[in-house]
Every structure is written in C-alpha cells, then in structure tokens.
Amino acid sequence: MKLTDREVNNVVILEPRGKIMGGPDASLLHDKLYELIENDKKRVVIDLAGVEWMNSTGLGILISSYTTLRNHQGELKLANVTDKIQSLLTITKLVSVFDAHDSVDEAIKSFK
Amino acid sequence: MAKPIIQGDTIKVPSSPEFLPDVDIFLEGTLRGFGVQESVVADIAISVSELVNNAIVHGNKATLTKMVTVRITRAGNVVTVRVSDEGGGFDPTHVPDPLADENLLQEVGRGLFIVHSLMDKVEVEATGSGTTVAITKAI
Numbered sequence: 001m002k003l004t005d006r007e008v009n010n011v012v013i014l015e016p017r018g019k020i021m022g023g024p025d026a027s028l029l030h031d032k033l034y035e036l037i038e039n040d041k042k043r044v045v046i047d048l049a050g051v052e053w054m055n056s057t058g059l060g061i062l063i064s065s066y067t068t069l070r071n072h073q074g075e076l077k078l079a080n081v082t083d084k085i086q087s088l089l090t091i092t093k094l095v096s097v098f099d100a101h102d103s104v105d106e107a108i109k110s111f112k
Numbered sequence: 113m114a115k116p117i118i119q120g121d122t123i124k125v126p127s128s129p130e131f132l133p134d135v136d137i138f139l140e141g142t143l144r145g146f147g148v149q150e151s152v153v154a155d156i157a158i159s160v161s162e163l164v165n166n167a168i169v170h171g172n173k174a175t176l177t178k179m180v181t182v183r184i185t186r187a188g189n190v191v192t193v194r195v196s197d198e199g200g201g202f203d204p205t206h207v208p209d210p211l212a213d214e215n216l217l218q219e220v221g222r223g224l225f226i227v228h229s230l231m232d233k234v235e236v237e238a239t240g241s242g243t244t245v246a247i248t249k250a251i
Contacts, residue, residue, distance in 0.1 A: 021136065021161040023129030053154045055161045056226055060219035067217060084154055091229045092222055093211050 001025045001051075003032060011043045011108045012036055013079075017050035020058030029061050033068055042074025045107040049080035058085075059094060066097065075099075077107040114176060122183045125164075127172035127197075135164050135182055139193070142184045146191065148251045155230040156193065156249055162223035163195035163245050171197025171243055186251075190232075194246045201238035 002017045066076045078100040089095040101107040114126040116134040123138045125131035143153045172178035178198040210222040231247040
C-alpha cells in the first residue's frame with residue numbers, strides 16, 4: 001500500500017493505493033492519523049478509489065481510524081468505496097458503522 | 113534471513129508479514145495463468161492473505177525459522193489453495209462471532225469469517241506437524 005494525503009477546506013483526504021493486506025500497512029495509516037491529530041486536524045476522509053482490495057487487516061485499519069478520531073473528538077468519512085470493499089463491509093456488518101459517500105467532494109460537504 | 117522459495121505450484125515463506133506481497137504476486141500470477149477472472153482472483157487473493165496472516169501470527173507465532181507453505185492447484189473448473197503452517201493448531205469453532213454487536217468495532221477477528229463468505233469450501237486439517245487450511249473456489 002502507498003499513502004498520499006491532501007487538504008481541502010480544513011478536511012484531510014487520505015489516499016491509500018494498492019492492496020491493504022497487513023504487515024506495514026497498518027502502521028503507515030496509523031502513524032499518519034496520529035500525526036494529523038497532533039496537528040489538530042481531525043476531519044478526515046479516506047478515499048478508497050485507488051484500493052484494489054483489502055482483507056480483514058484493512059477493515060481493522062478503517063475501524064482503528066474511526067475509533068481513534070472519534071476518541072479525539074474527530075470524524076472519519078469514507079469516499080469512493082469500491083464494489084469489492086463494499087461487499088466486505090456488507091458481509092461484516094461494518095456498513096452500519098461508516099459514513100460512506102460516492103465522492104470526495106460529497107464527503108467533504110457532509111462535515112458539519 | 114530466510115527468503116521465499118518457489119517450487120512449481122508451491123511457495124514457502126518465512127513467518128513474517130513482510131512476505132505477504134510475495135505470496136500474493138505468486139498466487140495472482142498463477143490464477144491469471146489458469147484464466148481466472150479478475151473478481152475471482154481478488155476473492156481468492158483476499159482469502160489466502162487471511163490464511164497466511166493467521167498462519168504467521170497464530171500458527172507459527174511469527175517465528176522466522178518456521179515456514180508458511182501455499183500450494184495452488186486446479187482440477188477442471190475448481191481451484192484449491194492449501195495454506196500450511198508448522199504450529200500447534202487451532203479450533204475454528206472457538207473464534208468469536210464478528211457479527212455480534214459487542215465485536216463489531218473489534219479491529220481483528222474477521223479473517224476466517226471473510227474466507228468462509230468468499231470461498232465455496234473451507235477445510236481445516238490439523239496434523240502433528242501443523243495446520244493446513246484448504247480453500248476451494250469454482251472459477
């Protein structure tokens with residue numbers, strides 16, 4: 001997995017790319033998230049458009065991001081959830097946990 | 113430092129997550145060689161990554177000198193992948209239900225559930241020398 005980030009209207013967009021399967025993937029996103037929180041950037045969108053697939057480790061990373069931000073009075077949104085990831089979110093019931101949007105723009109606008 | 117070993121339809125990797133991409137490249141290349149469509153390649157790749165993660169962490173306890181073996185075979189329109197470790201075995205019935213409300217925000221514990229959801233058949237065989245999980249999928 002590769003990870004880039006950008007900022008729009010005080011919202012940070014994280015853009016993981018490739019496959020999220022374990023190993024160093026978790027710490028990469030985790031470290032980035034804590035860096036953002038330390039800098040008081042707590043409104044985050046994870047754009048999944050570039051993620052080919054993820055396994056349960058990837059789902060765990062999303063959950064960890066969601067709970068970490070929530071515990072620091074922040075908020076996580078998902079954008080561009082692919083069909084493959086959507087099916088995993090559905091079968092694991094995590095579809096009820098995440099606030100997912102069809103585009104990054106929609107996700108940004110959804111922050112109150 | 114041990115390295116991945118590829119012999120025919122089999123890849124063996126030391127018990128570290130850093131070798132997950134090696135397994136994935138070998139697996140996906142083999143499946144595409146069988147003519148498997150991309151969506152099914154992804155389902156099998158996700159499942160194998162789960163099993164290899166489990167073999168590394170739970171089976172071999174991340175002991176680098178212990179290997180995880182992945183063998184890919186095809187019979188007609190059915191692909192079978194066997195993932196073997198050198199650990200003490202596990203009881204698949206003792207895995208907490210990941211769909212229970214109290215487990216929904218757990219960061220781990222969904223791997224086998226996902227494998228069962230994506231594959232046609234999952235068989236766990238414990239031997240004296242480790243555990244083998246065999247998954248099959250029609251292609």
